[in-house]
Structures are given as structure tokens and as C-alpha cells.
Amino acid sequence: MPSPDPAVRLEAPAGPWRGPVPVADIDSAPFWAGLRRHELLILRCAGCRTWVHPPQASCPRCLSLDVRAETPGDGRGTVYSFTVANREFAPGVPPPYVAALVDLDEGDGVRLVTNLVNVAVGDVRIGMPVRPVFVDLELDLDGDGDGDDAGATLVYFEPAG
Amino acid sequence: MSALRDAVAVAGVGYSQIGRSTGRSEGSLAVEAAKTALGDAGLTPADLDGIAMWPDRVSSVFEGPSIVYMYRALGLRDVRYYQAMGAGPGQFGAVNGAIHAIAAGAADTVICIRAHLRQEQRFFVPGAGDARRPTGDLALRAPYGVPAGAPRYALWAQRHAHEYGTTDEHRGAVVLTCRAHAQRNPRAVWHGHPLTMDEYLASDMVASPLRILDCDMPVDGAVAVILTRADRAADLRARPVRIHSLGHGNGPTLDTEYWPDMTVMSARWAADQMWAGTDLGPGDVDVAQLYDGFSSMTLCWLEDLGFVKKGEAGPWFAEGRGRLGAELPVCTDGGHLGGGRLHGFGKLAEAVLQLRGECGDRQVPGAEVALACVGGGAIATAMLLVAG
Numbered sequence: 034m035p036s037p038d039p040a041v042r043l044e045a046p047a048g049p050w051r052g053p054v055p056v057a058d059i060d061s062a063p064f065w066a067g068l069r070r071h072e073l074l075i076l077r078c079a080g081c082r083t084w085v086h087p088p089q090a091s092c093p094r095c096l097s098l099d100v101r102a103e104t105p106g107d108g109r110g111t112v113y114s115f116t117v118a119n120r121e122f123a124p125g126v127p128p129p130y131v132a133a134l135v136d137l138d139e140g141d142g143v144r145l146v147t148n149l150v151n152v153a154v155g156d157v158r159i160g161m162p163v164r165p166v167f168v169d170l171e172l173d174l175d176g177d178g179d180g181d182d183a184g185a186t187l188v189y190f191e192p193a194g
Numbered sequence: 195m196s197a198l199r200d201a202v203a204v205a206g207v208g209y210s211q212i213g214r215s216t217g218r219s220e221g222s223l224a225v226e227a228a229k230t231a232l233g234d235a236g237l238t239p240a241d242l243d244g245i246a247m248w249p250d251r252v253s254s255v256f257e258g259p260s261i262v263y264m265y266r267a268l269g270l271r272d273v274r275y276y277q278a279m280g281a282g283p284g285q286f287g288a289v290n291g292a293i294h295a296i297a298a299g300a301a302d303t304v305i306c307i308r309a310h311l312r313q314e315q316r317f318f319v320p321g322a323g324d325a326r327r328p329t330g331d332l333a334l335r336a337p338y339g340v341p342a343g344a345p346r347y348a349l350w351a352q353r354h355a356h357e358y359g360t361t362d363e364h365r366g367a368v369v370l371t372c373r374a375h376a377q378r379n380p381r382a383v384w385h386g387h388p389l390t391m392d393e394y395l396a397s398d399m400v401a402s403p404l405r406i407l408d409c410d411m412p413v414d415g416a417v418a419v420i421l422t423r424a425d426r427a428a429d430l431r432a433r434p435v436r437i438h439s440l441g442h443g444n445g446p447t448l449d450t451e452y453w454p455d456m457t458v459m460s461a462r463w464a465a466d467q468m469w470a471g472t473d474l475g476p477g478d479v480d481v482a483q484l485y486d487g488f489s490s491m492t493l494c495w496l497e498d499l500g501f502v503k504k505g506e507a508g509p510w511f512a513e514g515r516g517r518l519g520a521e522l523p524v525c526t527d528g529g530h531l532g533g534g535r536l537h538g539f540g541k542l543a544e545a546v547l548q549l550r551g552e553c554g555d556r557q558v559p560g561a562e563v564a565l566a567c568v569g570g571g572a573i574a575t576a577m578l579l580v581a582g
Contacts, residue, residue, distance in 0.1 A: 052337055
């Protein structure tokens with residue numbers, strides 16, 4: 034499979050979603066619930082104010098069990114690294130796509146795994162400023178053809194000009 | 195001084211048939227490797243009082259025969275120590291545990307086994323439920339197409355390239371080094387298939403900057419290694435090889451994606467611990483079996499072990515300094531890139547065979563000190579072995 038043309042523009046997924054659908058657990062529920070409302074919410078220690086991600090029950094700095102979801106500013110970040118994927122590494126996530134690690138500007142180095150969209154493949158750079166884009170997935174997990182009430186939302190990132 | 199220093203020896207090693215599609219079960223391959231290792235050591239299953247396996251069916255993303263199966267298959271009785279590990283420092287979790295157990299007197303002779311089939315590892319996790327409904331940390335990356343393998347480590351390779359100017363030709367030099375060595379190893383899956391830089395550069399980019407040929411070659415195969423107390427090894431059939439120093443420390447996190455500085459792998463911490471346990475240094479190493487699950491990891495290992503400064507590994511390989519006959523032969527069996535994916539157990543077995551002088555066309559003359567290094571990204575084990 035040849036590498037994608039650098040001019041190919043990456044778009045957020047549209048139409049029925051056949052890729053992995055995240056399952057929230059008790060620690061990650063605030064993160065996923067925030068995305069459903071198109072808000073980026075990251076856990077933060079109520080005591081020492083350390084940001085906590087991936088979601089977990091406690092603060093890694095002071096071991097407080099009181100961590101609460103909070104918005105890290107406007108959610109903008111910087112691309113720490115990226116890869117142009119040219120295989121279907123996860124079933125239902127068709128290539129090409131750009132997987133990226135985004136370090137949030139506000140949030141003490143909290144890093145998100147994401148995809149970059151609304152950008153040409155050849156224009157992606159490490160250090161690029163980006164901002165979140167919320168995408169509601171079109172799901173039909175039970176296969177009855179009428180969609181799913183619960184739904185799921187992913188956060189992608191796009192160039193922040 | 196570390197209590198591990200020279201406390202444990204490798205009594206025997208064994209490979210199964212290795213091939214792209216053997217049509218055999220993991221258990222069949224595992225037993226073949228175990229029998230070969232027992233024969234190599236001059237032991238029988240009755241001499242074993244421990245068994246350690248990687249991976250295991252319970253906690254790993256990889257499959258393998260269960261330890262229950264292998265205990266039964268080998269007819270073991272009265273074993274004092276057993277474990278199966280899916281996680282841990284590189285794929286040597288089980289080996290490290292066996293070394294610790296022997297050094298502590300909990301067991302005398304432990305067989306360590308790795309067996310695996312080349313099945314499509316597309317993001318399946320045995321026992322972990324529906325691949326389309328990921329949980330925990332996997333839920334944060336699988337929907338973005340970063341479930342396992344190449345895309346995860348491409349992110350590390352891209353950052354290394356960004357900071358140090360690592361090029362396609364640098365990674366290609368690792369691949370060509372391994373492929374050249376595979377031509378001297380009849381067991382290697384790429385034996386009889388030499389590779390040129392033009393062919394490497396023409397291969398598919400699967401997750402930039404990694405090409406398909408930067409990824410190790412999945413094969414069916416098993417490797418078994420028998421460890422024993424160093425004071426017992428002299429009585430065994432094969433020339434003993436001592437595990438001189440061991441490092442499997444880790445740095446800032448065990449998370450692959452949330453590792454702060456992706457130009458430095460966990461290998462740095464493992465290497466520091468290993469070097470702290472010995473009076474030897476990089477200049478004493480005769481042959482280095484560095485992990486090459488992805489070629490980018492091999493570059494980082496060379497740097498993180500202290501052989502060269504950060505960013506210098508690419509030019510080092512491009513100058514041919516890792517080739518047989520050159521300064522420090524690397525991956526002399528063809529590595530996993532040229533020989534086939536054996537998840538690090540091949541590193542240990544080849545290090546042992548080099549120190550025993552049994553490598554034929556690919557033998558490093560007079561090799562007395564060897565490295566076996568396993569893992570990449572946030573997982574690592576570094577092991578220094580000495581002959582005698």
C-alpha cells in the first residue's frame with residue numbers, strides 16, 4: 034500500500050463508526066462524559082492541584098483520593114509526536130490517519146492520544162499548535178439499525194492557526 | 195555488590211522449528227524447544243524445580259501455551275517455583291523472576307520458555323473481551339488507531355528523528371545489518387534473502403517513519419533457556435555462561451504513550467542498573483544482541499547503553515560498525531528483523547551460543563562478554579553475560 038499523498042486532507046470520521054468504542058469505567062467516566070458534552074475535562078487533585086491523566090482514582094503526587102474533573106483552559110495543545118498510519122491497525126479505523134500525542138498547554142504536561150484532522154498529511158509537524166474538535170460517533174452497537182441512545186464522543190485535534 | 199552477580203548460569207538453550215507457518219500448536223513448539231534445551235544441558239525434566247513462561251494467556255496481549263499446559267506437557271513434579279508473566283520489564287519478566295528465585299535459593303534449576311504463533315495480532319487481547327469495546331488505558335488510544343505495535347513505537351521514532359535528525363537510511367542501516375547477519379544463520383527466517391538499501395527504502399511505510407521492514411518478522415517459534423545455580427553449571431554438558439549483571443529498572447512511567455521524553459527509552463534505566471552491577475564497561479563487550487522489535491529501538495538501545503551519544507547511533511550503524519567483523523557485532527543471528535520475532539528470548543539464546551563459540555559462520559572470535567537486551571519504549575531488561 035503506497036504512502037498517502039501528502040496533499041490528502043484528513044477529515045474527522047463521518048457516517049457509521051465501525052472502530053473501537055471506548056468503555057468508560059468509574060475512574061474515566063468524567064472524562065468520557067465531558068466529551069459527550071463537547072467539553073475537555075481532565076482529572077485534577079483537589080488538594081495539591083496536580084493534573085491526572087490517564088484517569089485514575091488518585092493523585093500521583095500526594096496520593097489524595099480526591100480528584101475532580103476540570104477544564105484545562107481552552108484545551109489547546111502542542112503536537113509532541115505523530116505518525117502517518119498506513120494500515121488498519123485497529124479494526125474499523127481505516128488508513129490513512131495521523132495518530133498524534135498532544136501535550137496540553139494548560140495542564141502541566143497532560144498528554145492525550147488523538148488523531149489530527151482538518152489538515153493535509155504533509156503539513157503535520159511536531160510542535161504544531163492544535164485545538165480540540167469534538168466528534169460524536171454514529172453508533173449502532175446492537176445492530177438494530179436505529180442507532181444507539183448512549184453514543185460516544187471522541188476528541189480530535191486540528192491546527193490552531 | 196549485587197547478590198545477582200554471577201550467581202546464575204545458563205545451563206542450556208533450545209529452539210523449536212521456526213517458520214512463517216508451521217501448522218503446529220504453540221504447545222508443540224514449546225515442548226520441542228524445551229526438549230532441545232534439556233538435551234543441550236544434559237538434563238531431564240526431573241532435574242527441573244522451576245518453570246517460568248512468557249507470555250501467559252491471562253495478562254498478556256500475546257498468546258502462548260499456558261503454564262498449566264507446559265507443566266503437564268513436561269511431566270513436571272515437585273516444582274518449587276513457577277510463574278507466567280505477561281507484563282514486566284521487556285519480555286524478560288519471567289527470566290528475571292527465575293534469576294531472582296535462583297539467586298535467592300528458592301529454586302535451583304528453572305526452565306524459561308517463550309512460544310508464540312504468527313497469528314494476526316490485530317489488537318486482540320485474549321480474555322479481555324470485545325476488541326471493539328476497549329477499556330482502561332486501551333480505551334484512550336484504540337479508537338485513534340494506536341492499539342499496539344508499529345503506531346505506538348512510530349511515535350517514539352518520530353520524536354527521536356525530530357530531535358536528532360535520525361533518517362530513513364539510519365533505520366535502514368539497522369535493518370541491513372540484521373539482514374546481512376541472517377544470511378549467515380540457516381535458522382533465520384530471512385536466510386537466503388539479502389536486502390539492499392534501495393529495496394528497504396522502497397518498502398511500504400506502515401506508520402511513519404517506520405516501514406514494514408523496520409518491523410520484526412512474525413514467525414511461529416519457541417525458545418527455551420534453562421537457568422541454574424552457577425556452582426552447579428560446571429557439572430553440566432554445555433560450556434557454562436554466567437549472568438554477570440542484570441538491569442530492569444524503569445524511569446518516569448510504565449506508560450508507553452505518556453512517557454515524557456521519547457528520545458530516551460526505559461533502556462537507559464535498565465542499562466544504568468546493569469552497569470552499576472559490574473566492573474565491566476561498554477568497551478569490554480564483544481557482541482551485543484540488542485532488541486530489534488523495531489529498528490528504531492535498536493538505535494536507542496545503542497545510545498541508552500552508553501556506546502554512543504544521543505543521536506549518534508544512526509551514523510554508527512550506517513558506517514557498518516555493528517556488522518560481524520566490525521567494532522561491535524549487533525544481532526549476530528539476524529536479530530528479530532532478520533531472524534524472526536522471538537520476543538527477546540532469541541537475544542539470550544544467541545548471546546549464550548556466541549559465548550560458547552558455537553555460532554559457526556557468524557561466530558565472533560573469542561567472544562567473552564555479551565549483551566542481551568530486550569524491550570523498547572517504556573519496558574526494558576539489559577543483561578550482561580560472561581563466558582565460563
